[in-house]
Amino acid sequence: MVQSVITRVVEVASGRFASGHLGELTQIVPFEMVDEVLASAGRVQVRVRDLPSRVVVYLLLAAGLFSELGYGQVWARLVAGLGGADGLGVAVAMPTSSALSQARRRVGVEPLRALFGLLSGPAVGAPRWRGLLLCAIDGTTLSVPNGDKNVSAYGRHRAGPNGDAGYPMLRLLAVVACGTRTIIDAVFGPCDVGETTYAPRLAGCLRQGMLLLADRNFAVKDLIEAVAATGAGLLIRCKDNRRLRPTGHCGDGSWLARIGTVTVRVIEAEIVVRCTGGPDRAARYRLLTTLTDHHRYPATDLVELYHQRWEIETTYLELKSTILGGRVLRARTPDGITQEIYALLVTYQALRTAIADAALTQPATPPNRGSFTIALHTARDQIIHAAGVIANTTIDLVGTIGHAVLTALLPARRARTSPRIVKRASSKHRATATTDRNNYNTTITVRILDG
Known part of the structure; x- marks a missing residue:
């Protein structure tokens, strides 16, 4: 019988820091960056334990990629490729769930918040429109575990005569770079606080050379003035019956008006969608x-x-469906929830950065054709094998994750429409109404209405 031997060399940090990695994504979130945020927050361990602070940060980040698993099982995947004491000089620690919980509390929130601050922003090569970086702002909600502390911090949705929602919920609001879908900044908090209340806290990430896209919910005077003050451009939908007094007319049928201290251009258009069949x-x-x-x-x-504003809806789909799979977050305290969300945002940003870096090597390929699902599962495999943790002397922008993405690019976006309906109802009974659930290829015609 012919046998073959496969030899694999694993390069990780030395000693008790070996378990602290994110597979190939460690090159985007390197040891030096994690050590810096820990030192700035004063969270470096006093003595080197089985769970040094750097290792705990990578555990939290890896948990964002394995959202269906408890921290103990996430730890098992971090150490799976290390092979015990094989060539590493130390035995791999096997901490209890209690030890992992204490370690997460010891690290706290600040290092994860600072890490997100370092990684957030548009990816290199983010697409621009006429010299402007396209961004979108919108909000979504996430469910958090039931418990008195979380209920007190976040509250519940009122669910009408049948009672309140089963889980407390928080509201997340983000500014996303269209095309690469990287997160420029994000805020979150209690769900009973509206999106327009959170939005001014994101004004600090806007600057000249950006164009912010937003839906009708954000068409309020104070927010328009706040965005204009940053130097960023704004393209926002408003209600058709909003009363605006014309102050001038443009040659393309649009017209000028004043909202507070800002002069805006009003564009009224009729959009006709012709569906094949x-x-x-x-x-x-x-x-x-x-x-x-x-x-x-x-x-x-x-x-x-x-x-292009719909790019942010795809971002939330990737966060809530592809990563979380519709699950409730893990942490049972508000501080734990804050830590977990920042870890989730960091891992999402690292994946999106890897996709954008790979797209840079093929200028004709837009970053949004990279499959987020393929990137996620390839990154998981890299963690389990502890592969690509330390970069080689020759830097490869693509890497294993990028090669997997480029090998199976999504098809170019087609012009098609689909009804906005519930595809999987909460009831097991068949709906009585007849609904057209087909997708149709479309031809879209835009006609500007003279003001």
């Missing part, structure tokens, strides 16, 4: 923008551009 649909849009030069930024182009 299905019913045609028409809708009327009213957009507000601070880009008042109609020669440089034609109205029709801005109406078509506004669709």
Whole structure:
């Protein structure tokens, strides 16, 4: 019988720090960066334990990739590729769940918050439109474990006559770079606080050279003034019946108005969606923008551009469905929830950065054709094998994750429409109403309505 021997060399940190890694993503979140945030927060261990602070940070980040597992099982995957004492000089620690819990509390929130601050921002090569970095702002909700502390901190949704929602919920609001879907900044807190209340806290991440896309919920005077004060541009939808007094007219059918101290350009358009084999649909849009030069930024182009706002909806889909799988977060205290969310945002940002770096090597390939699911599962494999932890002398922007993504690119986005309906209802009984659930290829026509 012919036998073959496969030899694999694992390069990780030395000694008791060996378990602290994120597989190939460690090159995006390197040891030096983690050590820096720990030192700045005063969370470096006094003595070298079986669970040094750096190792605990990587445990929290890895837990963001294995959301279906408890911390003990996440730890098992961190050490699976280390082979015990094989060549490492030390035995791999096997901490109890209590020890892991104490270690997470010892590290606290600040190092994870600082780590997100270092990694957040648009990826290198983020697509631009006429020199402007496209960004989108929107909010979503996440469920947190039931318990008095979480209920007190976040509250519950009122669910009408049938009682309150089963789990407390928090609200997450983010600014995302369209195209790469990297997170520029994020805030979160109790769900009973509205999106427009959280939004001003994100104004600090905006600057000249950005164009922020937002839905009708954000078309409030104070927020428009806050965005304009940063120098960033704004393209936002507002209600069709909002009363605005024209102060000037542009040659492309748009017109000028004042909202507070800001001059905005109002674009009213009729959008007709013609479906192949299905019913045609028409809708009327009213957009507000601070880009008042109609020669440089034609109205029709801005109406078509506004669709890019849906990139942030895909970001939340990747966070809540692909990573979390619709699950409730783990932590049973508000501090633990804060720590867990920052760890989740860091791991998401690392994955999206890996995809964007890979896309840089193929200029004709937009980053949004990279499969987030493939990147996630490849990163999990790299953690289990403790592979690619330390970069080689020759830096490879692509790496194993990037190669997996580039080998199975998503098809170019098609012009098609799908009804906004519940695809999987909470009831097991068949709905009585007849609903067209088909997707249709579309042709979209935009007609600017003269103001």
